[in-house]
Structure formats: C-alpha cells, structure tokens
Amino acid sequence: MYSELEYLNWIFRIVLATLCGCAIGYERTSRNKSAGIRTHAIIALGSSMFMIISKYAFFDVSTADGARVAAQIVSGIGFLGAGVIFVKDDLIQGLTTAAGMWTTSGIAVCIGSGLIFIGVFATLFLVVLQKIFHYPFFNQIDHPNVLIQTNIISDEDKIYKVFEKYCIDITAIKMDKNLDLMTFDTNNRWIENKNELLKDLMIIESITKASIL
Template sequence: MSFESVQFEGILCLRILAACICGCVVGYERTNRYKEAGIRTHAIVALGAAMIMIISKYGFSDVNSYDAARVAAQIVSGVGFLGAGIIFVRNQSISGLTTAAGIWATSGIGMAIGAGLYIIGVVSTVLILLVQVVMHRKFFVTKEPMREHLYFVVADGEEGIHYIQKILKKHQIQVTNIKMERKKEKTIQIEVEVIVPVALNQMQLLEQLLKQDVILSVRSAK
C-alpha cells in the first residue's frame, strides 16, 4: 500500500468522522426532547451513510464499468425502514414522525459528507437544527391542543398516583398514555403522555402538582 493510498483513505476517514459529528449535533437536540432516537442513533446513521457512500464511490474502482449510484441509492430506502420503526400510533394519534424524518435527513447529511460535499452537509445540519428548534416553538395562537410528556417521581403507594389523576382531570387534561416503573428506593417513576389545552399555564400546573408531599419531582419534556 503506497503512501498516497494511505493518505487518501485517511481523508475518507475524516469524512466519516465529520458525518458522525453532524449526526451527534442533530441527535443532541432530539435527546433534549426525550425522543426515542437520540445522539447514538443519529450518529450511527450519519457515519453509516457516509461509509456506504464512500464504498459506493471508491470501493469498485477496480471494476471497468460500474454504477456508483446503485449502492448509495439503497441508503434512502434502507433508512426509511429504520424511520418507520420510530413512528407510533397511540389512541388515534401519531408520534415520532419528526424524529423519523430527522433520521432520514441525517442519512442525507452522511451521504453528502461521504461524497466530499462538506459545505452541503454542514449547511444541511444547521438547517435541520433550525427547523427542529425554531419551528418547534409556538409563534402563533392556535386552537389546537398540544401533546406533552410529563415525568413524575412519587413515593411508593397509590396516593401520589390518585392525586396526579385528580389534578389532571381538574385542568381538563386528557391522558393518552401512561407508564409506571417501580424503583428499589421505594419510589415510582411515571411517564404520562397528555393532551393539554393551549390556554393552560403549565408552570402553575407543575407547581400545584409539587404541593403534594408524595410527589417528589415533576418535569415536562420541554
């Protein structure tokens, strides 16, 4: 193996590293929103797409005639199946579409950097973050209720659970899904997916929930 060959493969490795970093950046935003696919998933998708793109471009250079796009084209459809596994349908509502779309777009970032289009990959990363962060905020008043995730830690027993249900019902908050896990330190962790009215003051709601001693902590996914 010549020095030029080693140098060239070193440059290709830098492409994979750059794609991995961009994937981590996108995944970090998803992790902060407690989504199913976070830093590791996005990083692996990005570096994997970059690796496959590099193989597609340079892995068959010893073949006289080959279609460099054939292998790379399968990334788009392959990542589509991965994204489909993140989409959930619960109580006639769909969740995970944004994360699935983000994974699909992250694979495009990896393909761009793998092809040597660094500027395209970095700019796409920034644009995805802008869409995920800026567009997530509510700039306009809407009559549509909002879907949120609330996370509780309560003392072991039914009192805290009953109090949570009572307060949510009082504020006309619809519970669409609930998960409970009993911990060794005699506490129960509760994840509640709810639909809340737009006019609801969430800070006041959280403060009211914390007034009960059996509720040790409460936070929203925002």
C-alpha cells in the same frame, strides 16, 4: 490503489458526518425522544461510509454499478425510521424523529461524497429549524399532550397537582391499562418549562416515564 492522503480524507469525512449526526441527535435527546445522539451518530457514520464505498470501492471492477450502494441507503434508513413511528389513539408519535433520521442519512451521504459544505450547512439548517419550530408561535397550531407511563392510577391526584403548578389545563385523559400509559390532553397552546415539568412528574414514584408531544 489509493494514497494515504485519500484515506485520511475519507476518514475526515466519516468523522465529520458522525459529528453532524451527533448535533442533530442532541437536539432530539434534549426533547426526550427515543432516537437520540447515538442513533443519529451511527446512522451518519454508516451512511457516509456506504457513500464512500459507492464512489471509490469499485474502481477496479468495470461492470459494477457503485451507485446502487448509495441508492440502498435511502430505503434502508426508511426501514429504521419506521421503527420510531407509533400510532396510538389517532396520535402519531415519532414522525419528526424519523424524518430527522432520514435527513441525517442524506447529510452523511453528502459529506461522504465530498459535498462537505452542503452537508454542514444542512446540519446547521436542520438544527435551527427544529429549534424554531418549538417556539410558541408554531405551537399554536396544535395543543401539546403529556404522556405518562405509570402502574398506579391512584397517584392521579399527585399528577394533577403538578399540572396545577404549571397552570396546565387538562381537557381529557386516555388510559391504556395494557401499556400502563396515561395520555393527558391539554388546552394549553404552549407549555413553559417543559424540562422542569417532566422532572416534577418523574419525582412521583409510580411514574416510570414521562414525555410531551
């Protein structure tokens, strides 16, 4: 049997992995992504727990292969990640978030197995990378799009006024009446004050959701 000190060590690993998941999830939440703090925290908690089970729970069974438990984490997280990826009008949404969930799982596996330094380093490195890749230099590769969910197309003039306020040049509009979704293609290399833009859009009564790709 294991000692109380070993149990406390495992609890510490689970808590640390969950906190790392929260850090990654916070970055996603700050960019209005669907999978945020709670999702990443639970993924990290579960992955670290399964890794601890994989390493230590089968000490009394000589014929069991505990590594199979850890191996199933990778495929299991892939199933969750697929749930946040959407393809609409040749636009892929949620791919970065899905990759972040998969990496969060790997970080939790590291911490659960005892590679704490690697797990913490990977967390900091991932968060820093996410921040860096949202700087204007990297956004020159593609043009951001603004997605607005609204059931009143007549408010289009109000939407344009908000775009004019932030000097956003609209090149095309795609409408999906089934989803009440409007996609505004922009000609801007970078949208400044994204949070302020989204707040101004949400002031319009007919808009129920707004996001920027």
